[in-house]
Structures are given as structure tokens and as C-alpha cells.
């Protein structure tokens with residue numbers, strides 16, 4: 001066995017609460033989002049895990065989630081690397097629109113396809129496959145080598161950038177991934193083997209509310 005990879009989606013953001021497509025826009029966490037991050041942080045604290053490095057997107061909601069985790073686990077000084085490769089999927093022209101208004105305008109099925117299909121991009125934005133095309137190389141060249149060195153690596157990022165990562169870790173097909181939703185603030189702890197496949201996966205919380 002080699003190292004440990006912890007993935008966590010940021011807590012609820014102001015725009016999650018308002019039901020707006022967010023993408024690369026930069027709203028902060030809500031009070032509930034901070035509480036979700038605290039819950040996830042306490043679950044991580046209970047494991048006694050110490051991080052060697054933390055990776056985070058350049059967006060405020062992911063950075064504030066990381067701050068809460070490092071604060072509660074008493075690891076504020078940990079090396080932190082920010083990169084836009086970990087940003088949320090770019091929602092293009094949908095960014096800032098209300099998701100129910102979009103369903104009314106384009107239909108439930110079309111909006112679901114933009115949100116959850118593998119390779120249908122929203123207008124002017126990135127499909128999950130496009131998101132993966134920047135997340136996967138970053139994972140392979142920056143994050144994975146550190147896990148394979150035996151380190152414990154924390155990644156604080158977003159619903160769709162993390163769906164792209166979970167897709168390859170859990171060996172999901174493009175069809176499977178349409179049914180994958182990640183809950184906010186719930187850490188996923190992967191132990192990886194030396195060949196970079198998954199030895200074990202533990203979810204520290206309740207994923208069932210994710211949509």
C-alpha cells in the first residue's frame with residue numbers, strides 16, 4: 001500500500017443555496033456550508049490523520065472549506081497548493097442562471113444532460129470530459145506522485161472536478177458517472193496501492209443527500 005488521498009467537496013455556497021449555476025463564479029460559503037465543512041473536519045480529526053500537503057482550487061468556497069478543515073484538525077501550517085486545474089466545471093453561458101428557470105426554458109432532460117452527462121457541454125462551457133481533460137493530467141503529474149510517495153494528501157475542490165477524479169479512481173464508465181453526485185463537506189478517504197489503483201475507500205459522512 002502507498003499513501004492516502006482525501007477528497008472533499010466544499011460546503012454549501014451562497015449560489016448552491018440560491019440554486020444558481022456557479023461554475024467559475026466565486027460565491028463564498030453559507031453558514032450551513034461552514035457547518036458542513038466543520039462536520040467533515042471533525043470526522044477527519046477523529047481519524048487522527050495528518051496531512052503532508054493540501055491541494056485546492058483558486059475559488060473561495062473551496063479555500064474556505066480547506067481553512068476550516070486545517071483549523072479544526074490543528075494543521076494550519078500544512079503546505080497548500082492552489083491551482084485552477086481543480087476549479088469547478090466552467091458552466092459557460094449557464095453561469096449565474098437559476099437551475100429551475102433553466103429547466104423551464106430548455107426542459108428537464110436537456111438541463112440534466114448538461115449537468116450530469118459525460119460529454120455534452122453546456123453552451124459555452126465544459127462537459128465533464130472537458131473538466132477531466134484538465135483535472136486528470138494535474139492529478140497524474142502533481143497529486144498522484146505525492147500519494148505514491150506514501151504521503152497523505154488532501155484535495156478541497158468541487159462537485160464536478162471531483163466527479164472527474166472519482167470517475168477514474170472508482171473506474172466508472174461514462175454511463176455510471178451520470179448517476180454520481182457528491183455531497184458537500186463529506187470527505188472521501190482513498191488508500192491507494194503502489195500501482196495507483198484503489199486499495200480501499202471510506203466515506204466519512206452521508207452521501208445520500210447529494211443531488
Ligand SMILES: O=C(O)[C@@H](CO)OP(=O)(O)O
Nearest residue numbers: 020021022023088115159
Ligand atoms: O453550479 C455548479 O457549479 C455545480 C455545483 O454546484 O452545479 P451542478 O450540480 O449543476 O453541476
